[in-house]
Amino acid sequence: MKMRYFAILLLSAVLLTGCGGSTSTKNGTTAVTTTTESKDKTDLADLMSTQDYSCTVDDSFMYYVMYVTNNSDKVVSIDLNxxxxxxxxxxxxxxxxxxxxVAPGQTAGIWTTFDEWDKIDSFDYTLSVSEEKEYSPVYSDLSVDYNTTDSGIVASVTNNGTSAADYVWMDVVYLKDGKMVNFSELSFMDDNQELQPGTTLSQEGTCYSDSGFDDVVIAINGRK
Structure with missing residues (x-):
């Protein structure tokens, strides 16, 4: 139902040192509206801080979005179930x-949808995190600029690096009074799914919500 190309912040974990290269996991439960908890953790997954959002759209489906911030000193890959x-x-x-x-200090976005919008009361999740061995981050190469409009967001991303960035996209959570009301995913790629060095690409997202929005939270993803 969507294209994935990867990028900012509920359920948090607090930092302790000591992480290896193997995959580690943590589990959690969240209500449809966001809640927060803190725990002392020691493995790589628990050096990630998380914030999740959800909302129902047009009595048709439910968005679930998790922003994960990498608080470790490793470049990691992150899988969410x-x-x-x-x-x-x-x-x-x-x-x-x-x-x-996902680079140290970067916040990445993972999102999905559920058709059972009228039945969902809460979520359980498992976050699996491992040190990235195949790809390199582009987080430090990218500069981002955006403005909100009455209807949504207009954003641009520039690749300031010396090599192409692959699969660059922006996740946008629209908020009204602190609660998620809609979501956009904006891609910044050419026909080869790349953002070339020295290139700036722009995209526009629309918040489809009768209540409107008063804030946005964004995340930028990519790799090389």
Whole structure:
């Protein structure tokens, strides 16, 4: 239902040192509206801080978005498995996705949709994090500029590096009074799925919400 190309912040974890190169995981549960918890952790997954958002669109489907910030000193790949639960705790849907080459200090976005919008009360998730071995981050090469409009967002991304950046995209969560009301994913790529060195590309996103929006939270993803 969507194209994935990868990029900023609920459920948080607090930093302790000591992470290896193997995959580590953490589990969590979130209500449809955001909640927060803090725990002392020691492995790579627990050096990630997370914030998730969800909203129903047109009584048709539900967005689920997780922003993950890499608080470790490693470049990592991140995989998310999320299960939607009804009010009795029964499973009504499941989805998985991920992002690669997340640099230290970078916030990346992972999102999915659920058709069981009228049944979902909360989410369980498992976040799997491993040190990235195949791809390199482009986070420090990219500069981002955006303006909000009455209807959404206009954004541009520039590749200031010396090599092409692959699969560069921006996740945009639209907020009204602190709650998610809609979502956009904007891609900044040519026909080869690349953002060339020295190139700036622009995109526009629209917030389809009767209530409008008063804030946005963005995340930028990419790799090389």
């Amino acid at each position: 999320v299960t939607a639960l009804d009010s009795s705790g029964s499973m009504v849907g499941s989805s998985s996705d991920g992002t690669k080459a």
